[in-house]
Amino acid sequence: MKVVVLGAGESGVGTALLAKRKGFKVFVSDFGEIKEKYKNVLRDYKIDWEEKQHTEAKILAGDLVVKSPGIPDKVPIVKKIREKGIRMISEIEFAYSFNKELSVAITGSNGKTTTTMLVYHLLKQGGLNVGLAGNIGDSYAKQVAEDPEKCYVLELSSFQLDGIENYRPHIAIITNISPDHLDRYDYKYENYIEAKFRITKNQTEEDYLIYDDDDDEIRKWLSKNKIRAQKVPFSLTHKVEQGAYIEDQNIIVKMNNETTVLPINEIAIEGKHNVKNAMAATTVAQLKRIRKQTIRESLSGFQGAEHRLEKVLKIGNVQYINDSKATNVNATFFALESMKTPTVWIVGGVDKGNDYNELMPLVREKVKGIICLGIDNRKIIDAYANVVDVLVETQSMEEAVKIAQRLTESGDTVLLSPACASYDLFENYEERGKQFKRAVQNL
Template identity: 65%
Template sequence: MKKLTILGGGESGVGAAILGKQKGYDVFVSDRGEISKKYKEVLLNNEIDFEEKNHTEAKILNADVVVKSPGIPDTVPLILKLKENGIKVISEIEFAAKYTNATIIGITGSNGKTTTTLLTHYILKNAGLNVGVAGNIGDSFAQQVAEQKYGNYVLELSSFQLDGIEDFNSHIAILTNITPDHLDRYEYDFNKYIASKFRITKNQTANDFLIYDADDEAINNWLKENKTQAKLVPFSLEKELEYGAYIKENNIIININKDTIHMPTSALSLKGKHNTKNAMAATMAAQLLKVRKQTIRESLEDFEGAEHRLENVAKVKGVAYVNDSKATNINATFYALECMDTATVWIVGGVDKGNDYNDLLPLVREKVKAIVCLGLDNEKIKNTFKNVVDIIVETAGAEEAVKVSHKLAERGETVLLSPACASFDLFENYEDRGRQFKKAVRSL
């Protein structure tokens, strides 16, 4: 019996354990931290051996194959030791893909991947396709492969998940954009991070497709210097394309098969330039899967968007409150500020992954009337913006940040939570931060 060891007892780890057991492996789950009650119950119900608050090295090094959580860096001693011993270390995505013949639409990028994933899934579901959504969102891919019979999957893939693939392939890959993010995991080398994103196309063949942002410098440079077998399907807001998607006179024009689609950008339910790009990418994926134009149009008109991504929470005394907690890097916050069409009180801060706030200066100068800091260390934010914004206040939690913003904002203005940082100093994760923000707004 082959031994499967899983490092990390979260969503992806427990999903891989369920699939591994179903496929006849001897499964062992090991988590250095505590495994949450929800996942512990699943492991116990499935009679899967596990340990928590510890990694028993002898037991782990006994494995034939190791599936590791995307959160564990490749550089930790245990992973290095496994590789020295010739034990294969893969991601849950790689493990699960071996057991499904479904058509996979894989979506990666620094920003926009959740929205593009949800939108693509929404269009395909409306078209009547048998389709699951997984990867970085929803139930784990492995668990769905074990328990569902989907003919198609839309997968949101992080660079960490892609780092752990060998044979995994997406029939349709989407690369939304590449901007510096998570550089702490890539030795602060942007090129290593770019290479990691492009692993999405490493196993593609001439029968597969790579949909990408043709306005993105990092993507274009990689494509100039490297080869992919896939058919390239570009989208652009800046230039007209003979093949792909572009904008002309406020219309999206998509020309990838005999059937050209025209759609006014004003009809899109999601606003902002970045969302126009997300819509182009999702539409082309749907078209490649032969979805009718009418279904695509209707889906783009009534799609609601992702929670914690430019989510309108409420209007209180004429002030709009917007939750963009999912903005954990500069580029995501850039998009959010770009979408603001009123004076804005901006709530920002948290754990900074090497941010350069200077890129935001022009937008902040134009749109932000006050900054409310939400993090333990706000020096960098204060130093960058002190000459541009008169009011900068420090707060110690979501409730206080909302109360202060409420005092600063006037009728017709917007309070925007778009932190540009990770959330781990004051919150469990960006969802927790977003929920606390929404709760505080609703109790004003």
């Protein structure tokens, strides 16, 4: 069988390695330039590849196309593959058929990286043979090629879920749903919501769907659609019969006639959203029969994801926090909500159709100054010019951090939480976060 892989990033090259190892004929095609480290891998494994073009004859001669999640459906070569009726799937679907253990999968608009890392941490500390993959770390396909026996904890974006057919996680988590990536879904919110719920479409009565029962969109969808998986809600506002809730500053998790009680003040990561992430992860740990003592110790020792409310340094009694991973308004809402001192907020980048009014009450209450870091800051300026005393524009991270230092006094916080994508000034949100940390360390 001929397998064609579109896109030669982490996902595509991992897929190519797995396909090669399984004896398929493999061709990798990338319309952009392939990074040198990936070219070296393709050469080492003697995999046929091309860059800066898509050779139609070679691609359309494939029996199966595995498309990288970053490639939209409207790309001409993708349309031609569909017209020809060639089966096209995602890396997740391809690797799933070779993975002997059912995975734990996490999706959501926000919180999925932290929850994924937390689930992995709890299961690993509990002694299980687990791997970490999906939207995080090494590709799922590459890891399955090396160890098909592991139970993988997968962070899955809506793009990765779009390309599944039979993929079935034993435990699925939906952390929350808020508008994001609507440009990929014909600007229809309902299409994006449907994509998220694909995570449960192949689950059976033996499987579990863990979800935020405080989230209106999730509740609405579940009230109108039947699923086969066992529903396991978590909530900050009300008790649930099976799942997780709050009582007397404790997280209570009830599953299969077992109850776990965890004091909120023992969780290392702060903020209401992280209490929810801990609820979801603890529920998985309980389903996987991890000891209660291990769960407690693991939650108190977990440091969280890089670029997600990451405490960088305290300088002159001012705390600098890197939340570069906050690429939408909803994520920044959680960040601002968790601020306990007057805050200088660094915001901006590539706007995804943001409604900044959602943040207005928090900005009024917590923010003393705003630094707009982006090429086009008009929407942010229009939203907040009359709300804060100081609003400054810059296109340099180094300058943004220096301005922030001048605006703060002892006891304040400087928060990088952009609410936007990073592509106007940076390669990605990681690069943006690293530049922030470097600039803070150079103060």
